[in-house]
Amino acid sequence: MPNSMRAPRRRVALAAAATVLPGALAACAAAALPLSALIAQVSPGAIAGRVADTAGAALPNVVVFVRGTRLGTTTDAEGRFRITAVPAGDYVLVARRVGYAGDSAAITVAAGGTASRDLRLRSSTATLAGVVVRASPRLSETREAALVRRDTAANIVTTLSGDDIRALPNANAAEAAARMPGVSTERDEGEGKFVQVRGTEPRLSNVTIDGAHVPGTEAGNRIPKLDAIPSDLLGAVEISKTLTADMDADAIGGSVNLVTKTPEGRPRGYLAVQGGQQSQLDAKQGQTSFTYGGRFGAEERLGVLVGASYDRNNRSIQDLEGGWGVDNNGNSYPVEWDQRDYVYGRTRAGGGGAIDYRFSGGSTAFLRGLYSDFRNFGTRYRYDLATDGSPPAAPSGMDGVGTGTVLTREVSNRTPIEHLFGFVAGGRVPAGRLEVDYAGNFSGTRQSVSNYRFNDFSYAGADGQGVPLVYDASNINTPRYRFANPADSAASLNANNYALTNYSINSGLATGRDDGGQINALLHYAFGGNGIDHPSTFKFGAKIRDEHKDYVNTSTSYAYNGASPAPTVAQLLSSFTDPNYYGSVAPGFSLGPVPAVGAVARFEDANPGLFKTTTNAVRDQVGSFGGTETVYSGYGMNTTDFGPLRVNLGLRLEATHSSYTGNVATQPVDASGNKGAYVITAVPGSQHYVDLFPSAQLRYALDAESNVRFAITRAIARPNYIDLAPHLQGDVCASCATNFNNLTSGNPNLKPQHAWAYDLLGEHYLPGAGILSGGLFYKQITDFIYLRNFVYNGPVSDFQGYYGRQPENGGNGHLAGAEFQYTQRLLFLPGALGGLGVDVNWTHVESRVSLLGDTATTAATLGHPVVTRHAQLARQAPNVANLGLTYDLGRVSARASYQYQGASIYSYGDGTRTASGDTYFYPHGQVDASIIANVTPLVSLQLQGLNLNDEIFGFYQGAPGATYSIQRETYGRSFIIGVKYGFGGR
8 A cells, every 4th residue: 555545634624613704604504505415416425334453342543544535534432434425436445543554445335325344453563452541431532543633634733632631630721732742831820821832922823722713812912811721621732833725824833723522432421520739828629520422313423512621729829029120330139029929719610512413415514612711819918028229339239228118018809700712613515526614613702800909008117218128139039138127127017007008999801702704625636647646635715704802991099098097907907827938939038917808898998088089091091992803815725645745735815904993192282381181082093914825745654654744834923903003001100110011002013923934844653652753943033023112202191201112023033943752652561561651742942033222121222223132032942841751551541741841031121131131931840740540441530740849930030040030939739639430332
């Protein structure tokens, strides 16, 4: 059998969503009716059968295809398969699966009939059968299926199976994706939040659910927060690192596809319950999940699957956030110690499912998707010590005295609620050698914050002028402080000294919605001459994607009016204490007494006359915006097999039409020079452009288990809506004026980024669902977008002279890297050692982008002649790795994993090795583990350990080797035990 015919590409209908632009899905359905009539006239046949091993046991996820055509499918959990739309004639039927020798058989298909044939596969390694773990039903979410998807894809794609997702403590979709080669996450509050592919920031990747684009969650962003999605709702995660012409082009880093579970085989399901505890403050955790589905009816034409998951994660976070100054000699010195203790009750709930029907003529129709609700509620206790910022007398900057220190004890309640959903509806209609699929999608995100209240109690010393602090900054990760005299030290712990000064209530709503529809046609044909036919397909189609993004910012603020003595922390004291605050990192820091969030809010609400409003409605209005973007696309793509060489060539056209509205505040002046009230004006804007995206992908089969792939592709990254809209957002305060991170402004002149990508990959499939792969990649990026510093000069007078940041197109850049993966079960080892395995991947990335030189954090350089400096790409960690040890034998399956992500730039400063330098994520290396024992074929027990090495998360300013800490969080270790009960099936 020719190598090129060893595994056909699995044809999966491109995802879209359950609801389309008005009438689009109905139109597609109507168009399908005459095609159905055409099918009845063509009357193709079908092939059905079952694939088993030499012992007669069913083999799922076997690729079964008709040699010389693109017709094929994969077997279900019982090893059964059915291939439809097969023209009448004589064929050779082929079955292949990684780890087994292939099988083939001659078969004749009659018009309108079904030909039956069973196939047997022989293990390619004698000991393979000895390491199969018999567990509860897994709904075809196996590693074998993931490798088949990777092996047969036209592009470079990595797939993480549902089994692997649930083998380690992956609470959400981002945590699961980070186990894959070349993938890292941006973390928040101890969990992964955004996915980063091959050293690119989250904005440079596209996130889809079953192929349908999902809009961003946070205000103005394009990327959804994946910590909202329970991992148990997923059947797989696919990362496409190169793009074919039938994929959306907005994926410079890659395309992240969250694949929902699919109903296959006899109806069956499972119920899983977990419970555990975090070592820090003994916070309790728990999760419950349920899935049931399969195919119904005598011919199993109807498929139905439903699933749900709920988890409660009571989480403790201890955090120390520092502030730094830089003197005229370039010495860095600490000016603030912000000590924070978070007590969270995070709940994540979601549900999903699928329903499909397979008609007798070969047509299909489906609806699938998921919905999630994430409530990140919690209380933050804060003890802040902020000096007046004056540089110390000590020339070294390592020790000195901070003067005018104001002490603040604050309590706040966090109330964000996030919703994310994505639904796809469509179908497929075969007509001889032509297949037509159509789909519509409806997806969206929503992030709301209400009554997010901050309450400040301050103490500025007995004389009200602040207190002096003596500090030691020899350890720039955790600089120490102490009070200059014992009286101030005692006063700092006296709750009677802290009086309520002000409070604020933040509210806001960010919404995103994406409606779309598409239709594709796939033509099977033979290309060649001189009696040699090369199996080929030509695919073409059109798509529309209509996205809406809006953000409304509302906040109110109040100051104590001084009409009577303000209440103190002692009068509104919380019972919360944390005697071990930050003890695992830097013993000696103390949180002290803190106010009670409920008691403070009740006092404020009951005494409105004691407060005067300081609300800035203008600031709220100019911080709000709206935007829409419609992308019309069409493509053509041809795939041809020339013996062992498969060539995929395509061209995609995307026409982008975006519009946005921001708000600008102006203050009219009368003839006498008197300023009037602010006038808020809505300022619209738009962008329209057309792009072509060619792609070429080659796959050469060295043998039945080895491929070499090469690809050249082009992609785009459009600016965030909040970056385009002429908005202005920030806080008004004395310390805010010189903080570049406080004030942000939009830039309607931004251009999208583009990139050419070059990829080379070799892969060899090993017995026992293993793989050895390695490759190189290179990306050329133009019109790189970054935040550039500026000084605001109006027209909003409140911000006059403030330092701020706005997005700009810089110069060009590039990214180059190498990627390696090795996964193998060590089946050749004797006895119980044969259950051992390794699962490792490593990615090294180097990058360079051009920045305009005035990104300094002092105003002195602003306005000077622009020079160029070079830096790493934002979010690009030089090394990303997963090192795993596995064990699978008999009833036991165990995993231990070390996940590492190197330091990377979060935002740009002046590039120096001082506290004015770039802001970095700390490197992060975390150890997780899991062991599953299958007590019976239907019952399994699981013990999980999360963050066993108690790793720290945080940020620093400066450069690697000069780490001036601005945030260091600890979470402790988590231990979780669970039980899973499977039911149904055989």
